[in-house]
Amino acid sequence: MKLWRLPEADNGSSFGDANELISGGIYRNYPSDINMPSINSNNNGILIVLPVNNIMVLQVCYYNIGKLYIRLKWGTNWSSWMMVSLT
Secondary structure (H helix, E strand, O other), rough: OOOOOOOOOOOOOOOOOOHHOOEEEEEEOOOEOOOOOOOOOOOOOOEEEHHHHHHHHEEEEOOOOOEEEEEEEEEEOOOOOOOOOOO
């Protein structure tokens, strides 16, 4: 198993399109970013991107509403965002 340290969250600007992220890391999510979970509010969150071979895992935590979502990519196919229940 190979472990690596992820970079700090980038608080400078929006990443834009979640489908275009190719580097693993921790990103700050702004309401203007696209291809993120459809939620009916103006929320910021923390997005964790984990690429492994041709699989990509995206996890986003909306800390102000306490919700966690996950999405997977196999090759070029994205799954839908799924909310993870913590209760």
